[in-house]
Amino acid sequence: xxxxxxxxxxxxxxxxxxxxxxxxxxxxxxxxxxxxxxxxxxxxxxxxxxxxxxxxxxxxxxxxxxxxxxxxxxxxxxxxxxxxxxxxxxxxxxxxxxxxxxxxxxxxxxxxxxxxxxxxxxxxxxxxxxxxxxxxxxxxxxxxxxxxxxxxxxxxxxxxxxxxxxxxxxxxxxxxxxxxxxxxxxxxxxxxxxxxxxxxxxxxxxxxxxxxxxxxxxxxxxxxxxxxxxxxxxxxxxxxxxxxxxxxxxxxxxxxxxxxxxxxxxxxxxxxxxxxxxxxxxxxxxxxxxxxxxxxxxxxxxxxxxxxxxxxxxxxxxxxxxxxxxxxxxxxxxxxxxxxxxxxxxxxxxxxxxxxxxxxxxxxxxxxxxxxxxxxxxxxxxxxxxxxxxxxxxxxxx
Numbered sequence: 279x280x281x282x283x284x285x286x287x288x289x290x291x292x293x294x295x296x297x298x299x300x301x302x303x304x305x306x307x308x309x310x311x312x313x314x315x316x317x318x319x320x321x322x323x324x325x326x327x328x329x330x331x332x333x334x335x336x337x338x339x340x341x342x343x344x345x346x347x348x349x350x351x352x353x354x355x356x357x358x359x360x361x362x363x364x365x366x367x368x369x370x371x372x373x374x375x376x377x378x379x380x381x382x383x384x385x386x387x388x389x390x391x392x393x394x395x396x397x398x399x400x401x402x403x404x405x406x407x408x409x410x411x412x413x414x415x416x417x418x419x420x421x422x423x424x425x426x427x428x429x430x431x432x433x434x435x436x437x438x439x440x441x442x443x444x445x446x447x448x449x450x451x452x453x454x455x456x457x458x459x460x461x462x463x464x465x466x467x468x469x470x471x472x473x474x475x476x477x478x479x480x481x482x483x484x485x486x487x488x489x490x491x492x493x494x495x496x497x498x499x500x501x502x503x504x505x506x507x508x509x510x511x512x513x514x515x516x517x518x519x520x521x522x523x524x525x526x527x528x529x530x531x532x533x534x535x536x537x538x539x540x541x542x543x544x545x546x547x548x549x550x551x552x553x554x555x556x557x558x559x560x561x562x563x564x565x566x567x568x569x570x571x572x573x574x575x576x577x578x579x580x581x582x583x584x585x586x587x588x589x590x591x592x593x594x595x596x597x598x599x600x601x602x603x604x605x606x607x608x609x610x611x612x613x614x615x616x617x618x619x620x621x622x623x624x625x626x627x628x629x630x631x632x633x634x635x636x637x638x639x640x641x642x643x644x645x646x647x648x649x650x651x652x653x654x655x656x657x658x659x660x661x662x663x664x665x666x667x668x669x670x671x672x673x674x675x676x
Contacts, residue, residue, distance in 0.1 A: 444481045463506060465658065630642050
């Protein structure tokens with residue numbers, strides 16, 4: 279069982295390093311900075327699974343095969359791990375999270391001391407309380423109320439997974455992890471969000487085959503959570519692999535009304551970072567997603583902004599003309615009431631990108647100012663830093 283935990287931590291440290299390399303530069307540049315060969319660094323970043331499939335396949339492989347695979351895997355030493363983290367991470371919290379995953383991926387890792395566990399009759403009540411807080415965070419519309427609500431979720435659920443025995447209460451444990459995943463995602467702690475999603479997948483891999491409706495729903499929810507974070511980290515190839523895995527799951531087939539649009543939206547997000555892309559495929563994906571929500575203007579705006587981002591990334595004359603037409607729809611969406619601060623921020627970000635791409639500096643500055651106000655009120659600090667950095671790189675300062 280220890281080896282399966284190591285699988286999770288190994289895959290997570292590999293993906294985080296690859297995500298951080300997008301800002302730092304190439305793997306070759308990192309290897310030179312560390313004084314090692316590019317081949318040796320590739321060895322440290324080699325996933326356990328083969329054939330390009332989803333990493334979770336290793337969780338259901340025979341234990342003997344997983345143990346054998348680890349014999350040929352190399353994990354950075356403590357010294358090397360510190361060098362990698364110091365080079366790639368200028369944020370102390372992000373650095374510490376990366377180091378923890380590398381440490382727990384080693385064969386010599388010391389398991390955490392178990393926390394005080396909740397009694398069985400207290401588990402459901404604790405998860406229900408966290409769920410109520412999370413629901414409020416999702417539904418409030420005021421920026422300050424959103425900031426407070428997500429802060430309450432974080433404070434109330436941060437230690438909850440460690441207080442729930444995953445062997446006796448696996449589904450409650452997974453629910454707690456998913457509440458934390460969504461909160462970390464909103465707050466921009468993508469490193470933590472990825473870890474929460476991966477830990478949930480690990481727990482679900484041990485659930486008996488005679489599964490309940492809840493376990494089936496949590497399984498698809500968990501991989502969807504991973505997809506969202508992989509796309510947010512810019513790991514679009516890994517996101518596409520996870521999408522292919524999600525589309526084979528029982529939960530995806532059972533509740534297409536719940537998951538189809540969401541997966542199609544994430545497919546569009548992955549297309550934004552894909553150079554070799556059929557724009558027609560992106561348009562077909564968007565049309566399919568829009569057909570699932572014909573009467574919901576808020577959800578339709580979510581699909582449209584993703585298609586506009588794809589057009590802007592592949593800025594051909596045709597794509598820019600189509601992006602300009604859809605940008606009008608997004609401006610109309612902003613004028614409607616009822617948008618959450620997060621959705622408003624996302625639409626504003628797309629419109630800033632469009633204004634910059636078309637050379638409309640005045641509109642870009644006006645929209646960017648509004649974007650700063652909304653993110654500031656809602657307390658989206660880490661996300662604000664990430665998006666501000668992206669927007670600054672696209673065409674200079676605002």
